[in-house]
Amino acid sequence: MDVMTNVPLKQYTTMKLGGETRYMVAVNSASDVVTLYRNARKENLPIFVLGGGSNVITRDETFEGIILLNKIEGFEVVADNDDTTDIKIGAGEVWDEVVERAVGLGLQGIEAMSGIPGTAGAAPVQNVGAYGQEIADTLVSLEAYDSKTDSIVTISADECDFSYRNSIFRDSQKGRYCILNITLRLNKAEPRPPFYASLQKYIEDNDIREVNLSVIRVAVLNIRSEKLPDPAEIPSAGSFFKNALIEKWQLEQLQKEYSDVPNYAMSDGRYKVPTGWLIDRAGLKGFASHGMRVYEKNALVLVNESATGYGDLAAIREQIIQTVYDKFGIRIEQEPLELSL
Structure with missing residues (x-):
């Protein structure tokens, strides 16, 4: 493993902001991961796992630890029958390439998640999803290095405790695991409406x-x-805010003034309201401040036009959150993870 030092993090995140990391190491296997964590423990250095950098926000201060770049490859059929196929996928595989290969094999279950940036290992962390599909629908299990027990473990989908854009990996067990591979169960049926x-x-x-x-x-x-x-052309982190989850009484209040408010019933009795709609109705689509702008084509997206530091991003983020809250009484939340210093 090659160790890089004093690496600018903005070169590895699609928002193109942030300071440096003291160390950065690319890993290509489970044994690399185990070795790196054990060495880091001896030196008392924290580790942050980074995939494609498309859903991570970094601050301006130097990260006095190790950024682990997950480059573990793999795409293997591990089970197959008349109805389904299980595929084990290395955590470092580019997610959209995984989707492309699955579609090419005639396997259904993740095709609506085409174009989502990032790596396969990042998909379970926030339970990525789009257009009616999410990773929780197809994940069977995953293998991960457990830094608490210094062992490689298998975690079932149920143990991931998936919810809307959330899992144990960004909630109760944040920072504990480094995902090595994921196993998806895809089916052979053709997609059907609705x-x-x-x-x-x-x-x-x-x-x-x-x-x-x-x-x-x-x-x-x-x-x-x-x-x-396209983050390769315009720096952004994709959807910057989670869609709002509100109670029925909040929806009924909204509908009194906005009869056209889009909403989707959730299994837990709450309702999902598109945060892009809230930001747009708050008059913020195209709003610019501190070198950042709310994207004109999608109010859920923040783009970096000329911002030079995390403070610029934080300033417009708080302006948007407060404006939406003042207008609707709904407090929206940031979707990308932040690098813990």
């Missing part, structure tokens, strides 16, 4: 008569390209 509303609209608007996995993948990629900036 599809997620915006996906269904695209299909109807484009007069698509025959829908298969490849059609859905292309549709999702086209929808995303219209709504989300």
